[in-house]
Amino acid sequence: MQPIRYLTAQLRTFADENHYLFSLNDLRSLFPSLEHNACKALLARSVRSGLLMRVCQGVYLYPFVSYPKGLVLFHTAAKFRPQHFNYLSLETVLSDVGIISQMPTHWITVMSSGRSSVVRCGDFGTIEYIHTKKKPANLIGQLQYDSRCRLWRASPSLALRDLQTTKRNTDLVDWEVAREFIQQTGQ
Structure with a gap:
């Protein structure tokens, strides 16, 4: 499965109103065999596509769940x-x-x-x-x-x-x- 599809499936499965923020390390743990730069590129693509929002350096928000704004x-x-x-x-x-x-x-x-x-x-x-x-x-x-x-x-x-x-x-x-x-x- 392509990394972006795998990430999408994992976020849909596990994200909720209590777990909507993810650190770089949280997301990297989904891709243990992916090199650091490749993982960062994947996250950049995820932000550009709207799958994730970058809150600040190293913290990402999954916007497709209800969360306490x-x-x-x-x-x-x-x-x-x-x-x-x-x-x-x-x-x-x-x-x-x-x-x-x-x-x-x-x-x-x-x-x-x-x-x-x-x-x-x-x-x-x-x-x-x-x-x-x-x-x-x-x-x-x-x-x-x-x-x-x-x-x-x-x-x-x-x-x-x-x-x-x-x-x-x-x-x-x-x-x-x-x-x-x-x-x-x-x-």
Whole structure:
């Protein structure tokens, strides 16, 4: 069977609303005998034909299943750096709880054990990874797994500390709301 037909059949069989994003390694595993460059050429053809959408470098979306469009950026962040410790923090968390009133749309901030970088994901938005040396064991009780986003999420107090530690702009922080929120929730 031709590789493109085989890929199409595999995606039709296995993709669903929970499994609609695929890393380069996920897709390469379907073609163990195909050389790296040949696999990349196959994926490029798949994108050109509309079988796959390239979200960002190394992450592809199968558009023929129902998927949570508002969560693609979060799911991509989880898929993009699976070998690193990552958690939502900074402006993303603070905006979600109302401590920061303005947050760029289609932009998420993720603390990561990997290097700092900005990953552009086309129409889906941008993921900003900020390097941290913090270890998961030292953050017990300050992180909660967000199954909807498929990422760990910092508590608001940790997100505020991360904001200060990374020397990011704190002008948008409503400190009165922050103190109230932390007192009320204990987070």
